[in-house]
Amino acid sequence: MSVRQQMRTALCGVALTGIVLTTAQGLAVAxxxxxxxxxxxxxxxxxxxxxxxxxxxxxxxxxxxxxxxxxxxxxxxxxxxxxxxxxxxxxxxxxxxxxxxxxxxxxxxxxxxxxxxxxxxxxxxxxxxxxxxxxxxxxxxxxxxxxxxxxxxxxxxxxxxxxxxxxxxxxxxxxxxxDGEKAVEAGMEVLERELAAAGVSTAEVPAAGTAARPAATATATATGYWTSRITSVRLEDDKETWIKGDAEIFSIVSGFGLDGKVRVDTVTHPYLDDAGTTYHPNQILVNWSQYKYNLADVVMMEDDGGTDYSALAKAMAAALLTIADLGAYIPLVDPVVDALPSSFWTDDADFVDAWYTLARETTGARDGAGGNGRFTLDRYWVQAL
Structure with a gap:
C-alpha cells in the first residue's frame, strides 16, 4: 500500500498508531x-x-x-x-x-x-x-x-x-x-510569502492581482470579526520520538478567500509539546472575515527537522491553484495532503491529523479525521479598536 493510500485509510477513520515516548537510552560497543x-x-x-x-x-x-x-x-x-x-x-x-x-x-x-x-x-x-x-x-x-x-x-x-x-x-x-520552534516560525513566513508569490492568498501577503475587499466586508471588519478559537487541544501521537524532544506542531488552514480563490493561513502551536496532554491555549484558528464561505479545512503537521518550506510552498501552490470556486464549498484537505512530496512522509513534516469542513458555527469538541487529534472550539468575536 502506498503512503498516500495509507493516509487515505487513516483519514477514513483508522486511528494513527501511538508511539511509546521514553527518555531511556543504552550504550553499545564503540x-x-x-x-x-x-x-x-x-x-x-x-x-x-x-x-x-x-x-x-x-x-x-x-x-x-x-x-x-x-x-x-x-x-x-x-x-x-x-x-x-x-x-x-x-x-x-x-x-x-x-x-x-x-x-x-x-x-x-x-x-x-x-x-x-x-x-x-x-x-x-x-x-x-x-x-x-x-x-x-x-x-x-x-x-x-x-x-x-x-x-x-x-x-x-x-x-x-x-x-x-x-x-x-x-x-x-x-x-x-x-531549534524547531524557531524553524517553524521562520518557515511559516517563507510558506506564506512563497504561496502569495505563486498566486495563493495568505494572511501576511495578498496574492498578486487579488481584488480589493468588498465594501460590505470592509464595513463588517471595521467593527470586528468572528473567529473560531481553540479552547483546548489534545494529540494522542505528536509524531515525535524521545530524543528529538518537544514536538513542533503547525496547522495549515485553507478555504476560499473573498476573491473566490483558494486561501491558505498558517497557525503555529508552540505549546503543543507532548502527546497525551490536554492544552488550553485560547488560540484563534480561523479568522472568518478572510473567507468567502463559512467553511474551512485544517491539516495539522509536525516539523521533524528536515522540512524544506520553500519546496512545500511550491508543491501546495501547484495543487491548490488548479481548484476553482464553482459556487459551493470544496473541501481542500485532500489537495493539501496530495501536494506533499513523498519525502514529507519520512522524516520531514509529518502528517498529524486533519479536520474537514469546520464551520463558522462549529463549537465544542471535534475529533480529527484520523482519530489522532481533538480540538474544542468556540466562536469568538474580535472587537476592532
Whole structure:
C-alpha cells in the first residue's frame, strides 16, 4: 500500500498508531568511525548530515576538559542551547574551531530548509540526564527514522557508538538538534510569502492581482470579526520520538478567500509539546472575515527537522491553484495532503491529523479525521479598536 493510500485509510477513520515516548537510552560497543567519522546514511538528508557533522565536532571539542565543564554548566539548567552562540562567546581553546564548524553546519541547515540566511543559527544542544565533569560525555543526534530503535553518538575521540533507545547509558549524553520552534516560525513566513508569490492568498501577503475587499466586508471588519478559537487541544501521537524532544506542531488552514480563490493561513502551536496532554491555549484558528464561505479545512503537521518550506510552498501552490470556486464549498484537505512530496512522509513534516469542513458555527469538541487529534472550539468575536 502506498503512503498516500495509507493516509487515505487513516483519514477514513483508522486511528494513527501511538508511539511509546521514553527518555531511556543504552550504550553499545564503540567502533571507530571510518575515514575519521561516518557521514549520515545515504538519503538521510542535508539537515541530518549537518546535525551529524555538528555532533561529531562538538564531541571532539569536549576532549578539552575546561570547555567540557563550561558546556556542562550551561546545559545544567535544562532546555536547548543555541550551539553557535554557545561556542562563539566562549574563550576556551576548543570553542573556536567548533564555532566555525557549527556556522558551516547552520548554513547547510538553513539552505536545506529553504529558510532565509537572516533566520540565524538553528542548531541546538541539550543535555539528556545529568552532566558529570568526571566522565567524558557522548554527543548524539536524533535519527532520521522516527521508528529507529538505536541512536548514533560520538565520543571525544570521534568514535561512533550505538545507543539503545530503551536503556540509559552510564555517561552524560548531549543531543544536537534543530531549534524547531524557531524553524517553524521562520518557515511559516517563507510558506506564506512563497504561496502569495505563486498566486495563493495568505494572511501576511495578498496574492498578486487579488481584488480589493468588498465594501460590505470592509464595513463588517471595521467593527470586528468572528473567529473560531481553540479552547483546548489534545494529540494522542505528536509524531515525535524521545530524543528529538518537544514536538513542533503547525496547522495549515485553507478555504476560499473573498476573491473566490483558494486561501491558505498558517497557525503555529508552540505549546503543543507532548502527546497525551490536554492544552488550553485560547488560540484563534480561523479568522472568518478572510473567507468567502463559512467553511474551512485544517491539516495539522509536525516539523521533524528536515522540512524544506520553500519546496512545500511550491508543491501546495501547484495543487491548490488548479481548484476553482464553482459556487459551493470544496473541501481542500485532500489537495493539501496530495501536494506533499513523498519525502514529507519520512522524516520531514509529518502528517498529524486533519479536520474537514469546520464551520463558522462549529463549537465544542471535534475529533480529527484520523482519530489522532481533538480540538474544542468556540466562536469568538474580535472587537476592532
Amino acid at each position: 567502533a571507530p568511525a571510518p575515514g575519521g567519522g561516518a557521514k549520515a546514511s545515504p538519503g538521510a538528508g542535508a539537515v541530518a548530515a549537518a546535525e551529524d557533522d555538528a555532533a561529531r565536532s562538538l564531541a571532539r571539542s569536549l576532549a578539552d576538559t575546561a570547555w567540557r565543564a563550561e558546556v556542562g554548566r550551561a546545559a545544567a539548567g535544562g532546555g536547548e542551547l543555541g550551539l553557535k552562540a554557545l561556542a562563539a562567546r566562549s574563550g576556551a581553546r576548543a570553542a573556536g574551531p567548533l564555532a566555525a564548524d557549527v556556522a558551516a553546519a547552520d548554513r547547510a541547515v538553513l539552505a536545506a530548509k529553504g529558510l532565509d540566511a537572516g533566520t540565524g543559527g538553528l542548531l541546538t544542544v541539550a543535555l539528556a540526564g545529568d552532566a558529570d565533569p568526571r566522565r567524558a560525555p557522548l554527543v548524539a543526534v536524533a535519527p532520521s527514522d522516527d521508528g529507529a530503535t538505536a541512536v548514533t553518538a560520538y565520543d571525544t575521540a570521534g568514535r561512533r557508538h550505538t545507543l539503545d533507545a530503551a536503556k540509559a547509558p552510564d555517561v552524560p549524553v548531549y543531543v544536537v538538534g534543530v
